[in-house]
Amino acid sequence: MEPSCGSRGPGPAAAAVAAVLPAGGSGERLGGATPKQFCTVQGRPLVSYTVGAMERISWISHIIVVVSPENIEKMNSIVEKYGHKRVTIVRGGVTRHRSIFNGLKVFAENNFSNQLLQKPEVVIIHDAVRPFVEEDILSKVVMAAKDHGAAGAIRPLVSTVIASAADGFLDHSLERARYRASEMPQAFLFDIIYEAYQQCTDYDLDYGTECLHLALKYCKTNAKLVEGTADLWKVTYKRDLYAAESIIKGNLSQQVCIITNVKEDVAQVNFLLHESLKSRIKDKKYAVEETQKLVDMLEKSNTPLLYPVVLISVHLDVSENTSCSIGMEELTRIKKFAREVKKKNILLYGILFQYKDCLLLQETVNSAAALILALIMDRNPELIGQLLVA
Amino acid sequence: MEPSCGSRGPGPAAAAVAAVLPAGGSGERLGGATPKQFCTVQGRPLVSYTVGAMERISWISHIIVVVSPENIEKMNSIVEKYGHKRVTIVRGGVTRHRSIFNGLKVFAENNFSNQLLQKPEVVIIHDAVRPFVEEDILSKVVMAAKDHGAAGAIRPLVSTVIASAADGFLDHSLERARYRASEMPQAFLFDIIYEAYQQCTDYDLDYGTECLHLALKYCKTNAKLVEGTADLWKVTYKRDLYAAESIIKGNLSQQVCIITNVKEDVAQVNFLLHESLKSRIKDKKYAVEETQKLVDMLEKSNTPLLYPVVLISVHLDVSENTSCSIGMEELTRIKKFAREVKKKNILLYGILFQYKDCLLLQETVNSAAALILALIMDRNPELIGQLLVA
CATH class of the missing domain: 3.40.50 (Rossmann fold)
Incomplete structure (x- = not known):
């Protein structure tokens, strides 16, 4: 595949957009000791493919990768080995939201000592375990965030969603057509999402998972929802690693x-x-x-x-x-x-x-x-x- | 893998349990012309793996496979080629619910002319595109259905679920921990699910997808929810076929x-x-x-x-x-x-x-x-x- 380095199409001007990749997950759903973002496909850790996919896009000025403290050294060596540029590694928190917040703080608290870490107009938040993200959807969520303050990729639900009562019985099921799966990437005006994180409660930081929800709750910003393609899927289970391997081999x-x-x-x-x-x-x-x-x-x-x-x-x-x-x-x-x-x-x-x-x-x-x-x-x-x- | 033909452990007595496999889907999400249940893995159609997984279980007396009219001949030749036993092929309706209803009717309307198609006490409903179903979960949902009238396998949500407003903006997001994905297999006392299908409206039959919902709405039966394993997943996208291929190769x-x-x-x-x-x-x-x-x-x-x-x-x-x-x-x-x-x-x-x-x-x-x-x-x-x- 041709790297799209030179592209300046629908993307906004350089330095206006940065990205935060939370990569602090423990990977317990894979059933293995290695967190999924560090599992290798064709010898290379998944997170490196995802960083590579963001790096190819010239209008993303900087990429923050947030990893748990014990993986900082590992991430450093990945950045060095695969020659990743425009990457800063940041120490994660104990939950996903705390990790993303830590990533955002780097921009907010940087006193212009590092030009690259200047506060961006728009920040993309994307999972380290979604390596097949394309410029098209990144561009769409960024443009929508510029216009509306927040935007996120969505996909149709694969299964019906149900609520269970406390006793383990069905309470009610949701009408599948009325709901969507919230996927990544998402994008925000930096000031909105940072404000939301500053306002939100410890309960949000500890138990929440959805950035769009914070923007709505604390900044009254209803995110624009953008239909994504099937390749946005998140590598979650071992079978997803098999699928990723087949797709990467096919591309190569x-x-x-x-x-x-x-x-x-x-x-x-x-x-x-x-x-x-x-x-x-x-x-x-x-x-x-x-x-x-x-x-x-x-x-x-x-x-x-x-x-x-x-x-x-x-x-x-x-x-x-x-x-x-x-x-x-x-x-x-x-x-x-x-x-x-x-x-x-x-x-x-x-x-x-x-x-x-x-x-x-x-x-x-x-x-x-x-x-x-x-x-x-x-x-x-x-x-x-x-x-x-x- | 050892076939579990001889097992009589937690399963109920033979002839008490039958299964209906809706296999009428069009496979549009795979992006190909072949419906996913007929896509081949190692040369063999997916539906044959699923039928094989049900067939291995001695206490399932009969398996109804419901296919769309244009695929009846194809399904017949699959049953013949792979030597499937205890299978009856039934003509599907235009929606999933109508197909399942057609499958159930075979038991309800059979006037004891065919002993094998005698009305079962419990009926399992399972997707033709979930080939990795194990006896353990089938047994659990059947036992729970006997006790409570209805039961279904559930899994944690992989993504947050959101509701979008008509204008394409976020309306609200659901707290992920409170909801579950409703998967297959599900099991029902035959009389309950058949009654529900007889009672339900054309709107239900045309737009609904969830059998547990029908049992609740028309028979006031709150299904028992049973945590399933990750291998219950549904082959939906092309990447799922890659994953299925890797898993089947690994097993072989x-x-x-x-x-x-x-x-x-x-x-x-x-x-x-x-x-x-x-x-x-x-x-x-x-x-x-x-x-x-x-x-x-x-x-x-x-x-x-x-x-x-x-x-x-x-x-x-x-x-x-x-x-x-x-x-x-x-x-x-x-x-x-x-x-x-x-x-x-x-x-x-x-x-x-x-x-x-x-x-x-x-x-x-x-x-x-x-x-x-x-x-x-x-x-x-x-x-x-x-x-x-x-």
Whole structure:
């Protein structure tokens, strides 16, 4: 996906908008010890994807990530490792509302000593565990907040909502069509939401969860509700991590790059492979250097830091005899090399392309393309260094 | 997973409980043409997993699946293909409530001509798109329905629920802790829910979605609410299909079976592989027959009908020279054979196990075990017939 750094479309002027990401949750619903924002997908913590999604948007001047005290060091190392910019880490409180309030205070109490932390006109509040947020919905809630003081994304309810009586029996059920799920992102005129947090009670701070409610209760601001898309969903349960993994793998596999080790016949095979993979290729590169050079180049680009890069080395087998044209020694060498580059988050696979019978060429090309797509889609670290026969 | 056919624990006596699965939904939220209950996971429609989950429970005497008229034939062929028993397919109405009502009518209007469709004491209502329902929660809602007339599974709300005013602004938000999501399964004394459906208005039938609400409104029955587990969730969006796929793959990969083609040294390698895979092996089999025999056996067992069976053929390479001990011809033969058996829903992969250097044996075993686990977890149909080097 093309980063939308340059976009200045519907977003307001720079420095007018900042974001606060509460990331202090304990992740108890995942049933694991790791809070969900720090669970990794393709080796990278979820919170880093979310920060990345906000960072891509040039008109968000600064991002506050609020984490619980015990995770400040972890968050620091994430920001450093993945090269996040415009991020300030803030110590969270014991509840969600207290954490968000702490995040807002950074802007309110900053005496212009740090230009970047200047009080914004509009502040976005977004969950660290909603990594698939798009510029479109961020822009919509920000514009609505400018006009109306507060705005939030909503979605239709998936289940009917019911109220239970104290004895565990149904009291009443709500008519599903009249209600909506309140999702993130939300946006506020900074002065309104900060005022609301200053006014609100300890009970609100300890038991409440909804920023729109505070703005309504303490500032009489009825938020504008904006229909969001399904990808705003919050990673809550283990199954959501599976879903996030599939979506991220699907997004990553939109970029294909092919290397071969034999120069003769390369043109035709490359052409056919490219034709066969065309619909998936957004970034065409014809690399003829040795794989090692490419690995060095990739390493320098820092790309493998953000996600595992798949390298597929296509070996053309043009020999006439019926045995493998690649001996066991070379297979072992490829495996060893693959293990080395895996440490750099590069997944190397080999494809042996039999190029003997011109009649079968298209079939072999199709088979190679299917293998390549499967390898880049799965990114399976256990299969690195294998030579698959097309 | 062990089928719980024999269990008679907390469930009521046979013939007292039947189930109705509304499966008439249009699946518009998935954004695809196929209604979600007919989307396939590992080649098998979701509704078949759900029917299978109900069918495993011996004290559910009969299962009514209600589908829209245009899908009756499709559902018939699913029942036949996957060998579902105790299932009757019923023509659905234009809304969820009308479909459920049609399902209930089958029992109410059956004049004892069919013993299986005798009116049950308790009827379970469950969604066709919640395939991971367990006996425990079914048993709990049935027992509670016997005692109180109606019962339903509930879950904590993931998002705050809000009411919007007509102009698209926030009206009020609900205190999240006081409300619950109403999920499935639900259970009712048959006479109560049938009475409720007979009494209810066209408006209820056309716009309502909640059976618990009908029992309360028309029979003054306050349903007992039973806390369910996270796996009751409803497959609603495309991401839910990804999650379902991962969960089903994970469940399937709990069973491992190993074949090798060389008898000498098999004992030691098998022993080490089993040691290495032990924690995942629930079903140990030492097969020495030819792979073809095993394929025939599997086919006869009907197992590959229910899910893709992974067959991994481990070739021991005991030759002294450094080239492949398996020639290109044999590789091509394996691939061809793999393509043949794939038509029977059997995924065949090969592993080449180098058995030359005793010092490296444990490392090779570990590598083979990792490859095997990756293959059975991924069940990637594109990689069949490949010979992977351990």
